[in-house]
Amino acid sequence: MAGQSDPHPSHFSAQEVEFMAEDEIIEIVPNMKMEPLNLICGDYGPFFPQMVTQVPIWLAIALKKRGKCAIRPPSWMSIESLTRILESERESQEAFQVLPFHYVEISRLLFDHARDDISDIYMVRSLIEDIRDVRFHKVETSLESFEDARSSAVRINNLSAMEVNIVRPFVGRALQAFYKHGSPDLIPNPERVSNSISNRWQQAPDQGQRVC
Amino acid sequence: MESGSGDGSTVPKMDDYESLISTTDVEHLKRVWRREKAAPEIFQFESALIGRIKEQIQLTEETVEEFVEAKTDPLTVSLYQMDLDRTQFLLRSYLRIRLQKIEKYMFHILKMDELFNRLSKEEKSFAERCCDDLKMHLEDCVLSRLPDNYQSILKQSIISEETDMVPKPQLDTFVVCKTKYYLGHIQLEDGDNGNPDDRGNQRHLEEPFEMEPNVLYFVRYKPIKKFVEEGKIDLY
Incomplete structure (x- = not known):
């Protein structure tokens, strides 16, 4: 009834499906040192240069955007x-x-x-x-x-x-x-x-x- | 909060030890969010889970504040913030879908104790207020001006035997689902569940449906409702 209500609440939007995919785990090769991250969705790291580690895709992309890692x-x-x-x-x-x-x-x-x-x-x-x-x-x-x-x-x-x-x-x-x-x-x-x-x-x- | 991990909760069964230790609360929230979104009906409010998630959100918010004050590396701060945003999105979306369902089916939910007890304390008072307001509004604007026989908000006219003006969730909706277990003997036909719809009785009896683990199916919601409520079948 409110203006923002989704007309099809029972359907997932493409963005929502993508959101779910972003939690899939992927391998990255960091190029910096960073302490472990104790996130709500799990603990990741520590990160060392050239040491392969596994993170969710959203995290990998956030690091990649700042030039902090390569994604495998x-x-x-x-x-x-x-x-x-x-x-x-x-x-x-x-x-x-x-x-x-x-x-x-x-x-x-x-x-x-x-x-x-x-x-x-x-x-x-x-x-x-x-x-x-x-x-x-x-x-x-x-x-x-x-x-x-x-x-x-x-x-x-x-x-x-x-x-x-x-x-x-x-x-x-x-x-x-x-x-x-x-x-x-x-x-x-x-x-x-x-x-x-x-x-x-x-x-x-x-x-x-x-x-x- | 009432009925924490009560019946119908999807918090995983204790026998599933491995998945229990390897699954985070966010993972559970994502599961109940997907289920709430995909199913026609409203489920038991996950008060224990939501309580834990709220706590974690608050803790992370405090951590982020501390980081900012301590001038921690902005990259770390932004990653924590992103994690926070993602969790909050899930939580908001979960609560919002429930509100939408309550708005849509409020008269039905208020009438059925089983459904009404699935709501959280806040949702219950929302449903009641919403119902009262809508009733008052419709009575003021329309119903009071109609002929006497047509003034009910629940029935088309006084000769209606059922409350035929109350929207109900469509349990015949088809949903996409998958299970981790082998589930044999799912009776796909309604059989006798008090539905006076004579079409249902004429339907030929099918073989019981066997659901193999990790295979996707389109299935009518009603026959698997019980399994979805128990968390044995996940919706996608």
């Missing part, structure tokens, strides 16, 4: 690993490859704030974009199979946080509609079968599906 990109962000993932991603029509839950946000944050720490950044970037595209396309096509998902549960293994967040509003509503309209048509019921209205209802969700 996670191993899955290497060209070899990404090429392999892209290939398997293209090979399989259904399955999604295992990637970190926050791969979209983490890679984006590192591209934005630590470009000089990523070797072959253009290659890495285009590989990740390709992977994203292939996966989003797969998400879209797999939505069609939701048509026979009249059940109350749909498995979405290995989908990442951002992917989930993008499909959530639509898929959530669609499944709810299937659920609502689904049941009376499943069991032949003489009263309902003869009723033309119920036949029309049967088709309605189908059309909704095609639209996407």
Whole structure:
């Protein structure tokens, strides 16, 4: 009711998903000496020059912005690993490859704030974009199979946080509609079968599906 | 504060020793924040957790002040400040979502003891005041001018059998969730829970749903409600 109220309190914004990703742990190589930090979210450090240490991404980026460290990109962000993932991603029509839950946000944050720490950044970037595209396309096509998902549960293994967040509003509503309209048509019921209205209802969700 | 780590609290179960020692309060707060945000219903207020978080925020605020006075390295100060900001954001967002839910479903919450007891002391008085004010306002502006049969704030007209003007949380909403455990035998269909909706009874009985650990699912909220309240299933 207040002006600032979020119209969809139950949906996460992209910024909120990024906020969660910023708590993921990453390796940095500091170039200065600093006492340990006893933060509310945990204890990190002490920091010594050239000694690898692990911190949350937000902390790594804060240090990086001030030129106090180099960030070590996670191993899955290497060209070899990404090429392999892209290939398997293209090979399989259904399955999604295992990637970190926050791969979209983490890679984006590192591209934005630590470009000089990523070797072959253009290659890495285009590989990740390709992977994203292939996966989003797969998400879209797999939505069609939701048509026979009249059940109350749909498995979405290995989908990442951002992917989930993008499909959530639509898929959530669609499944709810299937659920609502689904049941009376499943069991032949003489009263309902003869009723033309119920036949029309049967088709309605189908059309909704095609639209996407 | 009432009912600290009472029933329905997500503070982790004691048997999960490893996750207990390795998880910070912020991590728990993030979990309950996500759950509160993703689920249609309001959960038990996490008074013990919120109390601890508030204490830590206060302590860190004092530390930051001391640092500033002692002219500590500005970098260290700014890192502590950032940590503080992040925690405060989570706390505010958590409280705010709860207020939004209370505003939206206040008549329903006030009617159901089970839901009302989930609120903190402050939330309870907010809900009551909010309800009184809205009732008074609507009665003054609209209801008192309507025909006698249509003056209830809870019912469309006096012939309504139920309180059909009260917004209720949609428990049929689908949520994204994951569990750390293997959960077999989740009954996805409502079965008999006093819902007079005859559609529900015609639905064919499905196999009990098995939830594998660490796999994401879209699931209708109602069948897993119990597990979410127990903290066995996390929402994303």
